[in-house]
Amino acid sequence: MKNTENVERAADIVREALNLMRKYSVPMHPVNYAVWHAYASGDNLELRNAIDRYMLQHLTLDEAATEVLYRRHVIGNSADPALLQRMSERMSSALGQAVESAARAGDQTAAYGSSLSRFQDGLAGQALPGLEEILATTRQMQAAIQALQRQLGDSRQEIGQLRDELERVRQENLTDTLTGLPNRRAFEQRLAACMTLAASAGMNSHAPCLLMLDIDHFKRVNDSYGHGTGDQVLCTVAAALQAGTPDNALAARIGGEEFVMLLPAMQLQGARLVAEQLRQKIATLRTPARSKTGAELQVQVTVSIGLTSLQRGETGRQFIERADQALYQSKHGGRDRITVRMG
Structure with missing residues (x-):
């Protein structure tokens, strides 16, 4: 008993x-x-x-x-x-x-x-x-x-x-309710586990890569077509991101129009190819919308991407900040492009 x-x-x-x-x-x-x-x-x-x-x-x-x-x-x-x-x-x-x-x-x-x-x-x-x-x-x-x-x-x-x-x-609690992707908390948990594994295995050419992505001129979409259309654009981009995520990688929405993809064991050259395929794919997508006059139309968006690889001895915060800096360079370099930053 x-x-x-x-x-x-x-x-x-x-x-x-x-x-x-x-x-x-x-x-x-x-x-x-x-x-x-x-x-x-x-x-x-x-x-x-x-x-x-x-x-x-x-x-x-x-x-x-x-x-x-x-x-x-x-x-x-x-x-x-x-x-x-x-x-x-x-x-x-x-x-x-x-x-x-x-x-x-x-x-x-x-x-x-x-x-x-x-x-x-x-x-x-x-x-x-x-x-x-x-x-x-x-x-x-x-x-x-x-x-x-x-x-x-x-x-x-x-x-x-x-x-x-x-x-x-x-x-x-680990899922973004709008897009169905993992959220920031899920990303941070996976990143911590990924970095622990990388540290125990020793740094090499297969160190984790991080891709940070931001939808270009997203505020303009919301202002022109309304937040409902903006939400649909977010879901369209999220679906493309999920479809383009390799096995054992993680795609997540970490806030607003910003997304990340964590590639735990991929060379930087391979990660660059994944990012380019994703950038091209999103540029071909269209989201149905209505103008303020009621006319039906198709909304097209592009994305800017920052890409980096984990460096020896750095923290997760430093890893994320460098990917964010690469994204910033893409945004201010003309958008709809990829910037790789290593240091």
């Missing part, structure tokens, strides 16, 4: 944490989940009291206050940059283990119930002292075991649903 109790408690804590986050419209990411999971578990009384006091005054818990509580009451003041990703992975892993535990407990309970049934069948028809009492007790045990099997099955299904819901919310 101990395994069953552990499974049910884990499910209750996860359910309560998710319900609280939904109630207060808290974004689903590892820091917020860690705080509310600790609150729901009741194991961290200092955190629970701090949240209760804060909620009495402010009615909701914003991102800044959550970060303070997380550092002060969950991990202290020395946050490991990789801790949040590991926490998210452990969260999903724990739910997966809970599902497996419920399944094993259900199988064991079913086996015990079968043994009791065989015992009952073997006793039938025998005239033994206390037999009726034994048979009655056996039937009670069978009924209890069947009820427990149903309970375990429900718990297994519920925990599985919670795990799926958590994964769905996590994915939504």
Whole structure:
């Protein structure tokens, strides 16, 4: 029964944490989940009291206050940059283990119930002292075991649903809602992992490349045709970017009309070819629109691209800034072009 109790408690804590986050419209990411999971578990009384006091005054818990509580009451003041990703992975892993535990407990309970049934069948028809009492007790045990099997099955299904819901919310938190591409947070997570891998493998000619792309004169599109058309242009460019992304690479929208493509293991020459193919493809695309007079027309856009390769010993911020500088050169050099910047 101990395994069953552990499974049910884990499910209750996860359910309560998710319900609280939904109630207060808290974004689903590892820091917020860690705080509310600790609150729901009741194991961290200092955190629970701090949240209760804060909620009495402010009615909701914003991102800044959550970060303070997380550092002060969950991990202290020395946050490991990789801790949040590991926490998210452990969260999903724990739910997966809970599902497996419920399944094993259900199988064991079913086996015990079968043994009791065989015992009952073997006793039938025998005239033994206390037999009726034994048979009655056996039937009670069978009924209890069947009820427990149903309970375990429900718990297994519920925990599985919670795990799926958590994964769905996590994915939504990493996706740009307009274009369906990964968002800035997803890009930053992938970049951090990519740089860690590059550092462990040693820098060479296959260092990661970063392509930064901006739609030319996008404000003019919004001003001339409206934001609805502007959104359609963004989706058109995003679809072309997604279609032109090589395997194991990542395309993302990081804000406004700006996109990136991270190429984890491609030579700069190959990345330059990917960028050029993308630039040419987007220039051929047309987005239906209406003029202010109501006339139907087709909107064409071009893109400016900055491209660079990760240099030895630099940070992710430096890597991104150099790609942005290359993009700036393309924008101010006439647009609809690619600039490669190495230093």
